[in-house]
Amino acid sequence: MTATGSYTGKFFPLSSELFDFIKTLSNEKFMVDIHAIPAFFHNDPISSRLRSE
């Protein structure tokens, strides 16, 4: 499985392994300290899925 998120109209591919790994980096809130990713995670389905999980 490959999870693919959109960011500013571009695609940012995440392998399922990396996707699972990123989840382990989060605590109660899923927000990594990155200038663009908050928007990325706010706006696309991956973010919603990560938050719901």
Added chain:
Amino acid sequence: MKQLFEKYKTLLTDEEGLKAIEAEMSRQKEDAYETFHTQKTVISEMAAAIRKTRNVLLLGMGASHFVNQIFAFQIRKMGIEAHAIPASEFLYDPIPVDRKVVILTSQSGESVETIKCLPSLTGNTVYSVTLTPDSTITKQTRSIICAGGGEKAYAGTRSVTLTLATFAFAAEQLGQIKFEKIERAIEFEQTDLAAMEKAVWTLFSKHSIIATGRSLFAPLSQLFALGCEELGTKPVLCNETGMFRHGPMEILDSDTALVVFRQEGELGELCTSFESAQKQSGCALIVLDSSGLDPLKNAITIPCPTGLDINTVLGMMTTFQSLMVAYACGKNPRTGLPRYGSKVTVSE
């Protein structure tokens, strides 16, 4: 590594800086061989001078200083008295230079403090390593001119690799390394992209980053920290591991990423102490691992060529450069486009 850049550059608002860095990195392998072929006479001459005097002072600034340190530690292994100090330190707090071979390192050949050291060195045999023909340093010293011309991209990538390769060639002339091993180091390409991406996302996610290493891997960790700061515009602490354990370790917590540069042998074994530090603090542990030993527990391990010398460091160049550039893409939407500085520092 190209695919890593392709992916993370989507985080940028301006790709020009990254494109310039990519262009430099894509040439470094060929330029390293070209440097050897065109400069071997001068490299051999410099090695002979080092062998004769057994007393070397290396001066440079920024990344050049850290590469100088790597070479100084390398030749100390054969009993040569070698010191690398920042040109700015030598300029204002000089040490005696009698009977020393002096090596000035500056990719541009115009770094202000390094140039200002020249009048104090008139009685010495002075070599230099630079990328820029017709520079001040080239005109006033016996110069090794690395191939491909001056580096245009911000932050040292190709310049660092070529300077390091030049010193590896000198170590080969001094009988420390076989040429075939240098070739293997230049050819090494990181294939564990999964580990690289885990490291990148870990660096993205943590508030604080600390880089550390021992012996030749200490200045290597400094190069990583410097590059992350220049490109990522966020502070990265860097301590030689012994110094780090004498106090600064207290800052480790679950919001810290500790990046360890680990070599083969006794010093690689010592790194196992970071396992308990990680367990106690909850910090993330990223290891660029040249030890050939079992990976540290609970660490993201990026495998690198096994060894502990300057050649091993050369083999790690593209791996650590790619990691720092990908990290920067997540921290600075204008990676590679300086805000306050410039490529060549010509004022103090």
